[in-house]
Amino acid sequence: MNLEFESQDPLVQYCLLLADNVLILGQRLGEWCGHGPTLEQDIALTNFALDFVGQSRLYYQYAAEVLGNPHSEDSLAFLRDVPAYNNIQLVEQSNRDFAQTIIRQFLFDSWHYYFLEQLQHSGDERLSAIAAKSIKEVAYHLRFSSEWTIRLGDGTEESHKKMQAALNRLWVFSQESLNPADYESELISKGIAVDLAQISAKVAQKRKAIFEEATLNMPELIPFFGNGKKGLHTEHLGFILTELQYMQRAYPGLQW
Amino acid sequence: MRTTHLEDNFQQKIDAEERIEPKDWMPETYRKTLIRQISQHAHSEIVGMLPEGNWITRAPTLRRKAALLAKVQDEAGHGLYLYCAAETLGVSRDTLLDELHTGKAKYSSIFNYPTIAWADMGAIGWLVDGAAIMNQVPLCRASYGPYARAMVRICKEESFHQRQGFEIMLTLSKGTPTQKAMAQDALNRWWWPSLMMFGPNDAESQHTEQSVRWKIKRFTNDELRQKFVDATVPQAEILGITIPDPDLKWNEERGHYDFGAINWDEFWQVVKGNGPCNQERMEARIKAHEDGEWVREAAMAYANKQSQKLTEQVA
Numbered sequence A: 001m002n003l004e005f006e007s008q009d010p011l012v013q014y015c016l017l018l019a020d021n022v023l024i025l026g027q028r029l030g031e032w033c034g035h036g037p038t039l040e041q042d043i044a045l046t047n048f049a050l051d052f053v054g055q056s057r058l059y060y061q062y063a064a065e066v067l068g069n070p071h072s073e074d075s076l077a078f079l080r081d082v083p084a085y086n087n088i089q090l091v092e093q094s095n096r097d098f099a100q101t102i103i104r105q106f107l108f109d110s111w112h113y114y115f116l117e118q119l120q121h122s123g124d125e126r127l128s129a130i131a132a133k134s135i136k137e138v139a140y141h142l143r144f145s146s147e148w149t150i151r152l153g154d155g156t157e158e159s160h161k162k163m164q165a166a167l168n169r170l171w172v173f174s175q176e177s178l179n180p181a182d183y184e185s186e187l188i189s190k191g192i193a194v195d196l197a198q199i200s201a202k203v204a205q206k207r208k209a210i211f212e213e214a215t216l217n218m219p220e221l222i223p224f225f226g227n228g229k230k231g232l233h234t235e236h237l238g239f240i241l242t243e244l245q246y247m248q249r250a251y252p253g254l255q256w
Numbered sequence B: 001m002r003t004t005h006l007e008d009n010f011q012q013k014i015d016a017e018e019r020i021e022p023k024d025w026m027p028e029t030y031r032k033t034l035i036r037q038i039s040q041h042a043h044s045e046i047v048g049m050l051p052e053g054n055w056i057t058r059a060p061t062l063r064r065k066a067a068l069l070a071k072v073q074d075e076a077g078h079g080l081y082l083y084c085a086a087e088t089l090g091v092s093r094d095t096l097l098d099e100l101h102t103g104k105a106k107y108s109s110i111f112n113y114p115t116i117a118w119a120d121m122g123a124i125g126w127l128v129d130g131a132a133i134m135n136q137v138p139l140c141r142a143s144y145g146p147y148a149r150a151m152v153r154i155c156k157e158e159s160f161h162q163r164q165g166f167e168i169m170l171t172l173s174k175g176t177p178t179q180k181a182m183a184q185d186a187l188n189r190w191w192w193p194s195l196m197m198f199g200p201n202d203a204e205s206q207h208t209e210q211s212v213r214w215k216i217k218r219f220t221n222d223e224l225r226q227k228f229v230d231a232t233v234p235q236a237e238i239l240g241i242t243i244p245d246p247d248l249k250w251n252e253e254r255g256h257y258d259f260g261a262i263n264w265d266e267f268w269q270v271v272k273g274n275g276p277c278n279q280e281r282m283e284a285r286i287k288a289h290e291d292g293e294w295v296r297e298a299a300m301a302y303a304n305k306q307s308q309k310l311t312e313q314v315a
């Protein structure tokens, strides 16, 4: 079974955006497992990976129900190729070092938390239920990544330098989560998707406050031309999917 | 009190199944033996994260990915409890990690074998966690309190891992001929190293006698190995796969399975560092530790700054 993925249903596209974001970030964090700076951080990052994979399943299951047979959470995760993936480009960026991992995490969490806060009020009951369930985990993610941003930003000269470099490097990807894709705009007008314009001030405020406390310079806003939400990705995603989908591609159609 | 009195008291307490706690008097060799045993166990937990962590990004379904993440995270948690238990004996985690990284301390040799297929996640859970349970359940009654309590928590999770691993094997064995062959191949590769996990034969084992007297070991290596074989053979039958040992057969008289000779040359070679993955495992642990140094330093520096600020505010 190789699903050519063609559904244009905005609700499906939106579910995939939310699912792909957390699956790909979970996949990245899973790479840390066994390699963290201390056992405690190893456990925390693995735990976030676990939260994210769990969240992705809820969205995929919903999308699969909307699509009907033969779709399933696994067919959606394992049988779509790069152009059918809707995640923002931030989450596919590589781990590199702990600084880049933490900045990536904070840039994601500082959007994700306020996003879920609003998604709880979605006109779509299923999405609002998923948001209500996930936000408890994400509140902790945000606390963790905020604290580590501050700790490392305001730690030693070396850690400050690494954090500033990571921020400068990833900043270009920081705004995509706030730019609606066309399918998103359609659902915003129906009261289903989160109106990103409504949360952007909160996101910006949180980022500013944490970077300030971390003594990090927040770079100027840069217009972003990437469009992961519409399936345009950086070079990383192809490699991520190669690993992620290896078993399902090598041994199609089996139960595991 | 003279040392002999202290020692007599100590042994009496142990004989009466009372727990030794961190502040109690204990012979220096007891302390050292425990530190060696607990830290070796802790190191095994964290090195053991590597062969399984290896498959997190490639797990075949989302459900399996989540379960594997949870499992490897449990193992990290086990490492943490055990380092904490060792610290109650007056040795720091840093010192123990140094001993691991310099090769002074050992960890379970099983983790020096490669995980080359998904089925290995099944075989490891089923056999390696299974063998760990055999070793560890008696340690829930170990004489040293913090160790025994850590083992109680750990054993609960290990038996969950064992069932999960068996379930992966069961799914494969009910699958296509290719999947069944994957299960058989994994069993072929993990069976003998699993038997080696119990350590040398009793006649060759240096530490057993004293450790049994101190109740930080309740059964000998050979006794535990036999229990494991007896428990595992029927499970392999349920899976419909064959244990790679032509000498394996039920011995009516003994009431146990007889099994073939273990290749101890291989065992000692792997212990000495010549297994297929010894170098990679150590490199990965050392790299994680070295790459993390700036993070640990920064966390310390930040904490110091914060407490300084607090004192200034108070003053």
Ligand SMILES: [Fe+2]
Pocket (backbone or CB within 6 Å): B045, B074, B075, B078, B154, B158
């Ligand atoms: Fe464990």
Ligand SMILES: [Fe+2]
Pocket (backbone or CB within 6 Å): B075, B129, B157, B158, B161
């Ligand atoms: Fe385990």
